[in-house]
Structure formats: structure tokens, C-alpha cells
Amino acid sequence: KSGFVAIVGRPNVGKSTLLNRIVGQKIAIMSDKAQTTRNKIQGIYTIPEAQLVFIDTPGIHKPKHRLGDFMVETAYSALREVDATIFMISADQKRGRGDDFIIERLKEMKSPVYLVINKIDKVHPDDLLGIIDDYSKEMSFKEIVPISATEGNNVERLMDILVEQM
Ligand code: GDP
Numbered sequence: 001k002s003g004f005v006a007i008v009g010r011p012n013v014g015k016s017t018l019l020n021r022i023v024g025q026k027i028a029i030m031s032d033k034a035q036t037t038r039n040k041i042q043g044i045y046t047i048p049e050a051q052l053v054f055i056d057t058p059g060i061h062k063p064k065h066r067l068g069d070f071m072v073e074t075a076y077s078a079l080r081e082v083d084a085t086i087f088m089i090s091a092d093q094k095r096g097r098g099d100d101f102i103i104e105r106l107k108e109m110k111s112p113v114y115l116v117i118n119k120i121d122k123v124h125p126d127d128l129l130g131i132i133d134d135y136s137k138e139m140s141f142k143e144i145v146p147i148s149a150t151e152g153n154n155v156e157r158l159m160d161i162l163v164e165q166m
């Protein structure tokens with residue numbers, strides 16, 4: 001099993017922390033899939049039965065007018081071509097404009113979008129219900145997975161869910 005996974009979210013929600021935790025190896029030689037040349041590959045998660053290639057979509061949280069056309073096109077075309085998207089938010093931050101820009105793009109996606117609520121170590125479990133409710137009203141997610149990227153809570157489960165989908 002293999003697939004491309006985009007990871008999107010506002011700055012500082014913990015995208016790099018998650019990738020550093022799950023990614024065992026840097027990209028070496030990949031297949032001739034278009035993704036490899038066109039998008040920024042952040043790392044590869046490899047287990048015996050599967051390989052997930054994580055890609056970055058810079059600028060996705062910004063309004064269109066603040067980005068050049070090239071950036072916009074690159075970010076959006078990347079999202080259209082992946083097999084799954086992780087939309088990462090931080091449990092200790094309120095939904096903001098950056099999140100809303102991302103949600104508007106994600107609504108157009110045909111591949112599954114997973115809401116990953118990071119930094120659960122910083123909040124009370126009861127707070128998660130409000131967050132889930134808030135985001136679920138905006139769009140429907142394939143699954144909602146609370147994690148702590150620094151502590152490692154639920155990170156394996158997130159990988160299992162993604163692998164299962166591929
Ligand atoms: P990015 O901008 O989305 O790539 O975010 P980073 O991975 O750089 O993380 C931003 C900050 O949040 C760093 O100081 C991380 O150590 C911290 N951070 C990331 N994940 C967690 C988490 O699960 N819990 C806590 N408490 N801090 C986290």
C-alpha cells in the first residue's frame with residue numbers, strides 16, 4: 001500500500017513536529033509519479049506493508065491576494081492530487097481566518113480529509129468536544145483524530161487509519 005498525504009494547517013500547530021516523529025527516512029529515489037517533482041516532499045513513513053509520502057502545501061492558509069499566482073496554483077494543485085489530507089489544528093487555539101481559508105479549499109477536495117487535533121496534552125479532554133463541534137459544522141471529515149505530536153499520543157493510530165485507507 002502507498003499513497004500521498006498532504007499536511008495542512010496554520011503555522012505552529014505542530015506539522016513539523018508530527019512529521020519529525022513519524023518520518024523515518026528522507027526521500028531517496030521515488031517513482032516517476034508527478035508528485036515527486038512538483039511538490040515539496042517532507043518525508044516518508046515506511047512500514048513493511050505500506051509507505052506514506054507526506055507533502056507540504058505552503059501558503060494554503062493565506063488569502064489568495066497575498067500570494068503570487070504560482071504559489072496559489074502549486075498549493076492547490078498539490079491538494080487535488082493527494083490521496084488524503086491531514087488538516088491539523090491546535091487544541092489550544094481558537095479557529096481563525098487561516099483555518100477558514102484552509103477549510104474553503106478543503107471543501108473542494110474529492111479525497112478524504114482528516115481533522116487532526118494536535119496538542120491535546122495542553123487542554124482538558126472536555127475541551128475537545130467543543131472543538132470537534134465547531135469544526136464539524138464547517139465541513140464533514142472522514143475522521144477526527146486527537147493527538148499529541150510531542151508526547152506521541154495517538155500518532156500510531158493516525159498512521160494506521162491512513163494506511164488502511166490506501
Ligand atoms: P508547524 O509550524 O505547524 O510546523 O509547527 P511546529 O511543528 O514547528 O510546532 C510549533 C510549536 O508547537 C513547537 O514549539 C512544538 O514543540 C510545539 N508542539 C508541537 N506539537 C505539540 C504537542 O503535541 N504538544 C505541545 N505541548 N506542543 C507541541
Ligand code: MG
Nearest residue numbers: 012015016017
Ligand atoms: Mg513547520
